[in-house]
Amino acid sequence: MNQQQIEKIKSLPQYQQLVKERSRLAWQLTFIMLIAYYGFILLIAFAPEVFKIVVLGNTITLGFPLGVGLILLAFALTGIYVRKANRDFDRMNQEIRDEVQL
Amino acid sequence: MNLFARCAIALTSLTASGAVLADDGSFFQPKTVMFLLFVLATLALTYWAAQRTKTAKDFYTAGGGITGFQNGLAIAGDYMSAASFLGITALVYAQGYDGLIYAIGFLVGWPIIMFLMSERLRNLGKFTFADVASFRFQQTPIRVFSALAGITIVLLYLIAQMVGAGALIQTLFGMSFEFAVVIVGVLIIAYVTFGGMLATTWVQIIKAVLLLFGATFMAVGALYLSDFSFETLFQSAIDKHAKGEAIMYVGGLVKDPISAISLGIALMFGTAGLPHILMRFFTVPNAKEARKSVFYATGFIGYFYILTFIIGMGAVAFVLGNPDYFNADGSMIGGKNMPAVHLAHALGGDFFLGFISAVAFATILAVVAGLTLAGASAISHDIYANVINRNASEKTEVMVSRVATVVLGILAIFLGIAFQSQNIAFMVGLAFTIAASTTFPVLIMSMYWKDMTTRGAVIGGYLGLISAVVMVVMGPNVWVQVLGNAQAIVPYSNPALFTVAIAFAGIWLFSITDKSERAQRERALFDAQFIRSQTGIGAEKASEH
Numbered sequence: 001m002n003q004q005q006i007e008k009i010k011s012l013p014q015y016q017q018l019v020k021e022r023s024r025l026a027w028q029l030t031f032i033m034l035i036a037y038y039g040f041i042l043l044i045a046f047a048p049e050v051f052k053i054v055v056l057g058n059t060i061t062l063g064f065p066l067g068v069g070l071i072l073l074a075f076a077l078t079g080i081y082v083r084k085a086n087r088d089f090d091r092m093n094q095e096i097r098d099e100v101q102l
Numbered sequence: 103m104n105l106f107a108r109c110a111i112a113l114t115s116l117t118a119s120g121a122v123l124a125d126d127g128s129f130f131q132p133k134t135v136m137f138l139l140f141v142l143a144t145l146a147l148t149y150w151a152a153q154r155t156k157t158a159k160d161f162y163t164a165g166g167g168i169t170g171f172q173n174g175l176a177i178a179g180d181y182m183s184a185a186s187f188l189g190i191t192a193l194v195y196a197q198g199y200d201g202l203i204y205a206i207g208f209l210v211g212w213p214i215i216m217f218l219m220s221e222r223l224r225n226l227g228k229f230t231f232a233d234v235a236s237f238r239f240q241q242t243p244i245r246v247f248s249a250l251a252g253i254t255i256v257l258l259y260l261i262a263q264m265v266g267a268g269a270l271i272q273t274l275f276g277m278s279f280e281f282a283v284v285i286v287g288v289l290i291i292a293y294v295t296f297g298g299m300l301a302t303t304w305v306q307i308i309k310a311v312l313l314l315f316g317a318t319f320m321a322v323g324a325l326y327l328s329d330f331s332f333e334t335l336f337q338s339a340i341d342k343h344a345k346g347e348a349i350m351y352v353g354g355l356v357k358d359p360i361s362a363i364s365l366g367i368a369l370m371f372g373t374a375g376l377p378h379i380l381m382r383f384f385t386v387p388n389a390k391e392a393r394k395s396v397f398y399a400t401g402f403i404g405y406f407y408i409l410t411f412i413i414g415m416g417a418v419a420f421v422l423g424n425p426d427y428f429n430a431d432g433s434m435i436g437g438k439n440m441p442a443v444h445l446a447h448a449l450g451g452d453f454f455l456g457f458i459s460a461v462a463f464a465t466i467l468a469v470v471a472g473l474t475l476a477g478a479s480a481i482s483h484d485i486y487a488n489v490i491n492r493n494a495s496e497k498t499e500v501m502v503s504r505v506a507t508v509v510l511g512i513l514a515i516f517l518g519i520a521f522q523s524q525n526i527a528f529m530v531g532l533a534f535t536i537a538a539s540t541t542f543p544v545l546i547m548s549m550y551w552k553d554m555t556t557r558g559a560v561i562g563g564y565l566g567l568i569s570a571v572v573m574v575v576m577g578p579n580v581w582v583q584v585l586g587n588a589q590a591i592v593p594y595s596n597p598a599l600f601t602v603a604i605a606f607a608g609i610w611l612f613s614i615t616d617k618s619e620r621a622q623r624e625r626a627l628f629d630a631q632f633i634r635s636q637t638g639i640g641a642e643k644a645s646e647h
Contacts, residue, residue: 001630001640009633019636026217033217037210041366044203045359048352051199059336061350067202067411070210071404077213078397085221085393093637100639 008100018092025084029077036073040066132456133275140460144293144467147304151297158496159645161298161503162229162479163384166644168303170391174398177382179306180472181208181373181399182313182406184465185266185530188439190407194414195422195441198339198349201414205407207366211373212403216396219374222549222635223383224392228642230476231380232484235544238627239556240620244544245488247563249480251540252377254567256477257517258533259376260470260510264518265526267466273436274443274459280519287515289467294475294507299385302471309461309468314402316461317409320442323449324416339418349418361594368598372534375542378476387644410442417441420448474514478506528579531596535574539566539601547609549635552628555621558613566605573597 001009009015043050043066051063155161168176186208194201227234232248264283271282293301328335336350343349373379386392418441421427427435427444434440446458482503487494494502544563547554574580576591594600613621634640 001633006629006633009637009639010629015633015637022636030214030217033210033213037206037370038363038366040206041362042359044352045362051352052350057333059333059340059347059350061199063199063202063350063352067199067206068408070206071408074209074213075397075400075404078216078400081213081217082393082397086390090390096637097639 005100009096012096012099014092014095014099018089018096021092022085022089025081029081033074033077036070040070132453133459134456136456136460137275137463140464141289144289144301144305144308144464147308148293148297148301151301151304155296155298155300157645158229158483158500158503159642160300161500162381162475162483164298164300164303166385166387166642168385168391170386170394171398172303172307173382173386173391173395174402175310176303176306176385177379177395177399178402178406179308179310179313179468180378180382181403182310182465183263183469184270184462185262187313187317187406187410187465188270188442188462190410191414191417191442191445192439194411195417196438197353198343198345198415198418199351200353202407202411203352204369205410207369208373209400209404209407210366211370212396212400214370215374216393216400218546219549220383220392220396221389221638223380223545224386224389225635225638225641226549226631227384229381229384229483230479231377231541231545232480232488235541235548235559236488237548238624238631239548239559240624242489243556243560245484247560248541248544249484251536251563251567252480252484253477255375255377255533255537255541256473256480258529258536259378260473260477260514261517261521262526262529262533263466263470263473264514265521265524267470268518268522269437270439270462270466273440274462279522283515283518286466286470287511287518290470290474290514291508291511293467293471294478294511295504299381299475302468302475303385305464305471306468309464310402312461312464314406314409316446316458317406317413319454320416320445320449320458321409321412324412324420324445327416327420327449335412335415335419338420339415342422343418360599361596364594364596364599367602368531368534368538368596371538371542371602372598373537375537375540375545376533377480377537377541378472380541380545381472381476381479384642388641389638413442413445416449417445421445424448470514474507474510477510478503481506481510525584527583528574531579532570532574535596535598535601536567536570538598539570539605543602543605543609547606549631551613552625552632553613554609555613555616555618555624557616557618557621558609558611561612562605562607562609565608566601569604570597570601573601 051061053062054060055062055065159165190201190205193204223231223234226237232245232252235248236244264286267286268279268283271277271285272279293305325335328338339349340347382395383392386395421441421444429435434444436443443455443458447455482499486502487499540563543566544559548559573592574597577597578590578593578595581587581590
């Protein structure tokens, strides 16, 4: 890439939109994961008695849906990102490449 | 004491006990046969891979032609170590719910890797993470720093794996510790030297499939004996466990908020800085496959950790109290890390015990192969081809990498034997802390922060490395437990909260105060780097075969 191409790509609306949308989604999902995980950690540190609440039958405590839910959340978030990227980001990226013939 | 400490102590304690599981003296036991089958299959695979490993790109990245699904399995195979399989099930067996807390910590770094790093790594990198870190900076200082940090992480991880491997194989197959370590070292040298990344990848894929299959069978078996009711499984575990109902709650492993958050940071961001994991992102053809591989990896690893919890609880319900699995003094045969192995026998007899033993061996080989390749690449690609001899031909570079593999393999054997009876409990924890405080901050800042300069990266990175080593050495895991002092100087066993902050602050401070001309040039290069990281224009392509 030379300076001219760099300026050209930076000025493309598709490029600006791609960067904006991808950054927004990536940071949103990152914050969800950070808040969920460190929320869980802080709950363990400050309110461990919450984990003693029995939610199902006689033995299954709140800790289980929380813990397993966190694992499923992590997987679901990666799925959301891949879905959005496959559907929109790749198309936008291809438009940029077509535009600058690279 | 943290998880790493527990795992490693449990693994090393095997050596002391010298117990051998269910050895009837016959050579053709199921476990020996399965072990030999695995070794033969992987050597045949290596032969096949060797035919296809010619260029540097083949050697480091398997030609860049691994699919997202394959790479997802290989990442899972690279990451799920024998220590996490046996260690986390043993932790659940001993502590109950606390084991799940650790398992979660090992998983939550993966989404972060996907959102912030995977695509950019693929678009910017070639063979090693240092290619990305040094993209717009002065090559020599960044390469030397990356290689030093990378090799330190690899060696710490390698020692822990080799000592654990020797002890485990000794227990499962009745070999001597030294012989077991030599076998692991020799096989690794064969895989990586001849088959490069292609053989390493397929060993990791096969291991991941075997491990996921074996763990699924065990979890389903434990549930089958409980009429497929978690209620019944947990009730029988509560009835048998000395802690009773307490195994269902948060126990004493997480003490104060600082330690809890610090451990979370080490696990989450350490995962994103492990050289053998980062290297896997250069084996796929493009950014799309890179992110897909994290999606599959997160699914497999998350599923695996849910299984380890069920297996741990299953071991409480069906192994605890069974005299077949305990010595006369009440200690578990083979050591504290054996609940999963005994459960395999309780559920599926000698045949399934053989299968799980072979899986444990495969697990060790896959992780050690990935580590060795990452260490050899740092030596040949970052140090030799980009610092010592920049005019080196591709052929020479691959040659150096193969020699480095052999040297690392032999070094791993010696280190494994040298540390056999040392207290190495802190090593994996230290490796994660260093990764979170060196490679992770330098990589993420180089990709996201325009104003970073070579000076900031190098000084910040070294500050992270030094503070991580010093604070861990002065902390309870080394200062008290290894060096035998009464009181730790640093009260936290996981100092990542501080050392990661030190690294980021160092990178920031020494970059913004850098007014040199070179710094201006490096900032000006950010636009081109950013566009390539976003669009993949100019990125490395997969080779044609």
